[in-house]
Amino acid sequence: MSRMIAIYLRELGYLFNSIIAYIVMMIFTLLAGYFFYNLLAFFNLASIQMMQNPLAAGELSLTEGVLQPLFGNMSIVLLLTMPMLTMRLLSEERKLGTAELLFTCPISDWDAILGKYFAAATVLATMLVLTFVFPWLLSRYAAVEWGAVTSGYLGLLFLGMAYLAMGLFFSSITENQIVAGILSFGFSLLFLIIGWINPFVSEGLSRVIAQVSILEHFGSFSAGIIDTNDIVYYFCFSLFFLFLCSRVLESNRWRG
Template sequence: MKQSLWIAKRELNAFFQSPIFYVVTTVFLALYSWMFYSLLALFGAQSFQAPQFQQMGQILNVNQFVIEPSLANMSVILLFIIPLITMRALAEEKKNKTFPLLLSSPVHMREIIAGKFLGCLCVVAVMLLLSSYSVIFILFMGSPEIGPILSGYLGILLMAACYISLGIFASSLTDNQIIAAVISFGFILFMWIIGWAAQSAGPELGELLNYISLVSHMESFLQGVIDSSDVAYYLSFIAFGLFLTYRVVESRRWS
């Protein structure tokens, strides 16, 4: 575990010393801020019509109308952003001809992959922490429910970890960072849209497709419910992605 933490620290230093982190974080915050502002402005306009909504049996709730859709939008933004973070994880090692040294090092390959994963996850965690200014703003302006906010951020972090595991797997397949980013985006997008075919499929296949989809397990988190089955799904997904990476790297060791 010490070796994994050391590699994670090395990855973090590399990110913070690279312009990629600052460019990606700026784009992420700019897109999220615009979406948050749009939802907040819409909520403000609807607040003036609150009596009409009450007559229709609807109650304006800042969690439901601002925070929940903001976090849902964040998960979409990360779908585009995370492949840019993970593309260098192993592809850069191959491009710089340091991959053979990595394979022959005394550090176990599982620890190397875990370190790469933790490094990328910490980078995303920093980005999520920076985005929490929106929650602080709403806490000052209103009185939202804290539970759904915390569970929503936990769900986003778990989903981002799934993205990262797929991104590192894609990075292990090639020595070209651009190709790694494109493959990673394709994998992640596929796991997003796989549930779209559930309605046209049979009941059993449709239920399976819904379960496999990354999106379907996010809904309960956004509503303030932490379901153990959803947590188990995300953790299993992460483990499977890292296992695939391990198998690819191990096959290169003996090729």
């Protein structure tokens, strides 16, 4: 455990001492802010128009009009930023030769994997916390459904951690950061949009695909529903890729 913490602190130190963490957080909050402004401006316009029609005005909801689409947009930005956090985690160790230090120290592969994984997850959590400012701003002028906000952020955290696990796996299979980055970006996108094919495949297959799709499971979180099915999905998804990652480290050793 203390060894895992050593690796966690080392990675966190690297991310925050270099410019990486700040760039990723800046881009994320910048884009999230832009989306927030646009969504709010549109909501504002819609509210003014609705004033003539009190019946329809009751249909307007901040959660559905602003927060839910904001979480959706932020999930896309996560897709772009998470590979940047993970692509160097293991590939760089191999490239620099520090893997030889790491894996001749008395630590297990899981110490290394989890230490690095949680370091990246800490950056993710930090940047999500920074965007709390949006619902907080809303709450000063309107009633915000805090339950829905919590559930949305929980969904973003799980989603981001799933991307991170996949990114860490791709970082383990190559010593080239670019390759690791492209692979994790490409496959993250594929898992996100895999559901698009559903109308064109058999019903049995489409049910399987719907279960595999990252987006499908995120939808309920952003709508304010915390379903154990979705939590189990993200947990298994992450664990699966972390497990693959540990297998890769093991097999690298045998192949020499």
